[in-house]
Amino acid sequence: xxxxxxxxxxxxxxxxxxxxxxxxxxxxxxxxxxxxxxxxxxxxxxxxxxxxxxxxxxxxxxxxxxxxxxxxxxxxxxxxxxxxxxxxxxxxxxxxxxxxxxxxxxxxxxxxxxxxxxxxxxxxxxxxxxxxxxxxxxxxxxxxxxxxxxxxxxxxxxxxxxxxxxxxxxxxxxxxxxxxxxxxxxxxxxxxxxxxxxxxxxxxxxxxxxxxxxxxxxxxxxxxxxxxxxxxxxxxxxxxxxxxxxxxxxxxxxxxxxxxxxxxxxxxxxxxxxxxxxxxxxxxxxxxxxxxxxxxxxxxxxxxxxxxxxxxxxxxxxxxxxxxxxxxxxxxxxxxxxxxxxxxxxxxxxxxxxxxxxxxxxxxxxxxxxxxxxxxxxxxxxxxxxxxxxxxxxxxxxxxxxxxxxxxxxxxxxxxxxxxxxxxxxxxxxxxxxxxxxxxxxxxxxxxxxxxxxxxxxxxxxxxxxxxxxxxxxxxxxxxxxxxxxxxxxxxxxxxxxxxxxxxxxxxxxxxxxxxxxxxxxxxxxxxxxxxxxxxxxxxxxxxxxxxxxxxxxxxxxxxxxxxxxxxxxxxxxxxxxxxxxxxxxxxxxxxxxxxxxxxxxxxxxxxxxxxxxxxxxxxxxxxxxxxxxxxxxxxxxxxxxxxxxxxxxxxxxxxxxxxxxxxxxxxxxxxxxxxxxxxxxxxxxxxxxxxxxxxxxxxxxxxxxxxxxxxxxxxxxxxxxxxxxxxxxxxxxxxxxxxxxxxxxxxxxxxxxxxxxxxxxxxxxxxxxxxxxxxxxxxxxxxxxxxxxxxxxxxxxxxxxxxxxxxxxxxxxxxxxxxxxxxxxxxxxxxxxxxxxxxxxxxxxxxxxxxxxxxxxxxxxxxxxxxxxxxxxxxxxxxxxxxxxxxxxxxxxxxxx
Amino acid sequence: xxxxxxxxxxxxxxxxxxxxxxxxxxxxxxxxxxxxxxxxxxxxxxxxxxxxxxxxxxxxxxxxxxxxxxxxxxxxxxxxxxxxxxxxxxxxxxxxxx
Numbered sequence: 001x002x003x004x005x006x007x008x009x010x011x012x013x014x015x016x017x018x019x020x021x022x023x024x025x026x027x028x029x030x031x032x033x034x035x036x037x038x039x040x041x042x043x044x045x046x047x048x049x050x051x052x053x054x055x056x057x058x059x060x061x062x063x064x065x066x067x068x069x070x071x072x073x074x075x076x077x078x079x080x081x082x083x084x085x086x087x088x089x090x091x092x093x094x095x096x097x098x099x100x101x102x103x104x105x106x107x108x109x110x111x112x113x114x115x116x117x118x119x120x121x122x123x124x125x126x127x128x129x130x131x132x133x134x135x136x137x138x139x140x141x142x143x144x145x146x147x148x149x150x151x152x153x154x155x156x157x158x159x160x161x162x163x164x165x166x167x168x169x170x171x172x173x174x175x176x177x178x179x180x181x182x183x184x185x186x187x188x189x190x191x192x193x194x195x196x197x198x199x200x201x202x203x204x205x206x207x208x209x210x211x212x213x214x215x216x217x218x219x220x221x222x223x224x225x226x227x228x229x230x231x232x233x234x235x236x237x238x239x240x241x242x243x244x245x246x247x248x249x250x251x252x253x254x255x256x257x258x259x260x261x262x263x264x265x266x267x268x269x270x271x272x273x274x275x276x277x278x279x280x281x282x283x284x285x286x287x288x289x290x291x292x293x294x295x296x297x298x299x300x301x302x303x304x305x306x307x308x309x310x311x312x313x314x315x316x317x318x319x320x321x322x323x324x325x326x327x328x329x330x331x332x333x334x335x336x337x338x339x340x341x342x343x344x345x346x347x348x349x350x351x352x353x354x355x356x357x358x359x360x361x362x363x364x365x366x367x368x369x370x371x372x373x374x375x376x377x378x379x380x381x382x383x384x385x386x387x388x389x390x391x392x393x394x395x396x397x398x399x400x401x402x403x404x405x406x407x408x409x410x411x412x413x414x415x416x417x418x419x420x421x422x423x424x425x426x427x428x429x430x431x432x433x434x435x436x437x438x439x440x441x442x443x444x445x446x447x448x449x450x451x452x453x454x455x456x457x458x459x460x461x462x463x464x465x466x467x468x469x470x471x472x473x474x475x476x477x478x479x480x481x482x483x484x485x486x487x488x489x490x491x492x493x494x495x496x497x498x499x500x501x502x503x504x505x506x507x508x509x510x511x512x513x514x515x516x517x518x519x520x521x522x523x524x525x526x527x528x529x530x531x532x533x534x535x536x537x538x539x540x541x542x543x544x545x546x547x548x549x550x551x552x553x554x555x556x557x558x559x560x561x562x563x564x565x566x567x568x569x570x571x572x573x574x575x576x577x578x579x580x581x582x583x584x585x586x587x588x589x590x591x592x593x594x595x596x597x598x599x600x601x602x603x604x605x606x607x608x609x610x611x612x613x614x615x616x617x618x619x620x621x622x623x624x625x626x627x628x629x630x631x632x633x634x635x636x637x638x639x640x641x642x643x644x645x646x647x648x649x650x651x652x653x654x655x656x657x658x659x660x661x662x663x664x665x666x667x668x669x670x671x672x673x674x675x676x677x678x679x680x681x682x683x684x685x686x687x688x689x690x691x692x693x694x695x696x697x698x699x700x701x702x703x704x705x706x707x708x709x710x711x712x713x714x715x716x717x718x719x720x721x722x723x724x725x726x727x728x729x730x731x732x733x734x735x736x737x738x739x740x741x742x743x744x745x746x747x748x749x750x751x752x753x754x755x756x757x758x759x760x761x762x763x764x765x766x767x768x769x770x771x772x773x774x775x776x777x778x779x780x781x782x783x784x785x786x787x788x789x790x791x792x793x794x795x796x797x798x799x800x801x802x803x804x805x806x807x808x809x810x811x812x813x814x815x816x817x818x819x820x821x822x823x824x825x826x827x828x829x830x831x832x833x834x835x836x837x838x839x840x841x842x843x844x845x846x847x848x849x850x851x852x853x854x855x856x857x858x859x860x861x862x863x864x865x866x867x868x869x870x871x872x873x874x875x876x877x878x879x880x881x882x883x884x885x886x887x888x889x890x891x892x893x894x895x896x897x898x
Numbered sequence: 899x900x901x902x903x904x905x906x907x908x909x910x911x912x913x914x915x916x917x918x919x920x921x922x923x924x925x926x927x928x929x930x931x932x933x934x935x936x937x938x939x940x941x942x943x944x945x946x947x948x949x950x951x952x953x954x955x956x957x958x959x960x961x962x963x964x965x966x967x968x969x970x971x972x973x974x975x976x977x978x979x980x981x982x983x984x985x986x987x988x989x990x991x992x993x994x995x996x
Contacts, residue, residue, distance in 0.1 A: 017965075023915060024937060026962050030916040033931070054934035062938040066945050 009068040016067050020060050057873035067466040077429065082428035096393050099786055101437035103389040104479060105443030106382035111475050114375050114449050116464040117278060122363045123271035124324035125203025130507055131164065133305045133354050146364060147171060147301040150294045152329050154318025156305060158772045159325030164318045165479040166272060166307040167195035168287050169275055170210055180250040186251055189282040192689035193290040215896045217286045220295050225286060230270040232282040276497035278367040278462050297335045306620030319357045326355040367462065374772050377849060381535060384528040386781045388786045391521040394487035395790055397429055399797045401491045422492040429488025437480045454771055488818045522794050523834035529839025531788040535845055536780025538856055543773035547765060552700035552708060555635035557760035560600055561724035561739055563750050577747040582628065584746035588738060590730035597628035598722035600761060607681050612668045622664055623702060623709045624682065626716040632697055634725045642675035649715055655687060659695040664710035683714040704765060705854055732757065772852065784871065791827065798823055803889055811891035824879060831875050834867060904961040907967040908975055912979050915940060931968040940965060947952060948974045
């Protein structure tokens with residue numbers, strides 16, 4: 001027999017026993033038969049046979065030890081017993097497993113997101129030696145900027161030689177590409193212009209064909225070659241090796257650009273799909289093939305600069321070398337290009353901008369920059385909820401082991417070892433933890449992909465590889481082990497420390513000591529739950545505030561139609577076609593108003609600083625928003641003074657006009673009338689011509705998080721397309737379909753690429769806040785319920801334990817209220833201590849969440865009082881039932897039960 | 899003990915535990931030991947793969963476990979015999995020449 005059979009025997013141990021018994025019985029009976037046959041009386045024969053055989057029980061145990069593995073057998077027995085105990089309290093067990101699996105699943109989901117987006121190194125050769133360059137941003141929304149112009153890149157690359165090999169990775173754009181010229185289908189792809197040596201520096205190998213080399217990056221415009229990513233190759237071409245050598249047509253997004261052809265020369269290896277986690281790149285093309293306008297143009301920044309540090313190079317050295325080159329470049333650029341009469345206080349900071357050398361081991365990622373902090377916060381919250389759920393389980397087991405005190409005492413007094421008792425209780429908690437782990441994994445897979453889904457939109461898909469890999473498995477099993485040990489061990493030690501004498505004698509003699517054991521867990525629950533409530537409350541309030549901001553325009557019933565020109569065309573042609581489309585759509589039944597604008601509200605409009613004659617201040621920074629007539633009507637932005645644009649304003653012969661918003665009027669002219677003033681600004685197509693202010697409209701926000709910016713609306717220069725806004729009066733869904741048809745019918749020159757709603761766009765800009773509010777709010781609720789359950793459990797148990805004491809007191813004339821008070825006092829004290837710790841923890845956490853809040857102060861009275869009040873209320877509600885039970889203790893029954 | 903049991907099983911073919919005991923006792927009264935201790939020893943040898951057990955029915959129509967020597971058991975028997983012989987030879991030599 002082998003190990004296998006020994007293990008198998010564990011599971012049929014009663015069978016093994018029976019077989020051993022049978023064998024020995026056979027021996028003894030055979031001996032008796034022989035002795036009787038030899039003339040002995042039956043009784044004497046039996047006695048002799050047994051004596052000759054020896055100690056049957058000991059021999060059987062010895063054989064058993066040979067045939068089975070004893071510790072495994074104990075374990076199996078414990079599992080059986082544990083499962084039976086858990087089944088007996090099905091409801092409590094379910095609650096424990098569900099709460100634990102929810103918390104565990106949330107932890108795993110959050111961690112798998114953290115792992116995929118923040119921790120996982122790029123799948124390239126020695127990622128730790130990769131760097132990328134950034135500098136402080138002038139845009140207050142993003143702390144760091146990482147786009148450089150061509151001359152800046154060239155200067156930095158040359159300066160860094162010897163220490164670091166810099167290469168350009170263009171900012172990914174989404175052009176349309178035709179692979180099948182016969183069908184003419186245009187597909188959006190994520191494309192990137194990269195230095196010829198980028199793949200070599202990254203250490204990426206081809207899966208088919210070859211990758212770009214420096215030979216493909218010599219002369220601007222002369223290397224029409226492209227490399228596909230493996231994922232895109234599989235998904236679009238099913239891994240067809242014949243793709244190498246075929247041609248694709250690149251349609252440039254900017255209107256009026258010629259289509260260009262590129263030959264596909266190869267496919268990257270499977271693991272590589274770009275350097276930006278969350279966003280996969282489909283096609284790479286040589287840097288030399290990017291917009292010719294970029295070369296030598298210091299004002300045209302489109303590339304990210306990455307690099308691989310040479311062996312032995314240090315980050316500080318690299319930084320100081322590159323810093324000098326960067327400052328020199330900016331100084332020269334400022335001398336040539338920036339307005340020489342410009343204020344020196346703005347030129348100096350421009351030249352002296354610090355250049356940061358950042359590690360690119362995990363790849364640069366705007367997605368990470370936006371979601372890193374929220375993800376960590378959610379992870380922390382999930383971890384706290386896990387601890388709350390774990391404490392609940394500890395309490396559950398404490399109560400249960402207490403209830404089994406007599407059983408434990410009996411077993412101890414019969415000679416069972418402490419180790420065995422501990423093992424048994426631990427097995428039970430491991431069962432719960434293991435079950436929760438399995439359910440939690442399923443939940444985690446679902447939750448993580450849901451979150452990724454929330455980050456994704458149709459034109460900006462987020463792809464995170466949420467695979468189960470070693471770090472994740474380590475975290476899961478580690479957490480499970482920790483939970484078992486942390487929350488199972490205390491009850492287990494308690495259980496084994498019973499003293500048989502006292503317990504068997506007195507029934508519930510150590511009641512107060514037992515309640516004390518549950519106390520730290522209750523305090524932990526209260527404290528953590530308060531932290532989670534505090535953070536969750538902040539996030540929810542912040543989100544509510546943000547969603548109730550009046551954007552200044554109507555968000556409902558507006559569809560946003562993106563479109564593109566089918567072919568390059570003359571201005572006049574395009575302008576005529578645009579007007580045709582607007583006229584046609586206006587007459588569609590169910591359409592209330594139509595307009596076009598270069599930037600959507602909530603989009604990223606163009607800002608400029610320019611002088612305003614006769615204004616209160618000399619210069620003013622304003623958003624410039626080119627729109628068509630009908631824009632204010634479509635977006636329902638109210639008119640305050642003067643008039644809005646009319647169709648006649650488009651006539652180039654007429655005087656040029658603009659409309660300003662209230663903030664602009666106030667900041668520029670104070671209380672004086674704005675209408676009738678004249679402005680000169682970068683208003684295309686006539687940047688130097690004076691424009692008359694004909695109207696003032698109410699403020700509309702282009703960024704919901706900020707107060708409305710001073711804004712000037714001018715008429716859209718018709719060489720640019722922008723987006724159509726359509727206000728619908730009926731069912732938006734049927735109209736969506738009609739819109740494509742109507743645009744096609746109005747002109748063959750344009751086609752609709754996508755239709756979305758203004759509401760969807762608002763939601764999209766709030767996705768981070770919504771995600772945080774949703775998750776932290778949900779977990780705050782879960783934590784609260786768990787804590788209430790904890791309070792209930794501890795109190796009910798205390799009441800049960802002290803029934804006899806209360807009974808005696810009441811019998812001796814004490815008031816029932818006194819009994820209630822004595823039960824509550826203990827728990828109340830614990831709750832207050834927990835709450836105090838929780839408040840301190842919450843205040844500590846507040847510094848990490850503060851910057852994510854919108855118009856909510858982390859340290860005001862409400863932020864603290866609200867969660868505290870909620871928690872105390874929940875604790876109070878949870879205490880009512882046990883307290884009522886304590887008050888109703890009937891002394892006769894309580895004492896009779898003894 | 900293994901030497902005796904293996905030898906008996908080797909010479910006499912499959913036997914149950916009681917038959918093994920009876921055989922050994924029949925041959926030599928000097929080797930009488932606590933009978934039950936045969937069984938852990940049998941089970942240990944079974945675990946080691948020297949013998950294998952199967953259930954048989956005796957002439958009195960009772961179920962019993964009969965043990966049979968295996969190829970590994972025969973190999974082991976050779977080893978045990980050689981060891982036994984070397985010990986007794988050594989002891990005999992000392993007794994003769996001391």
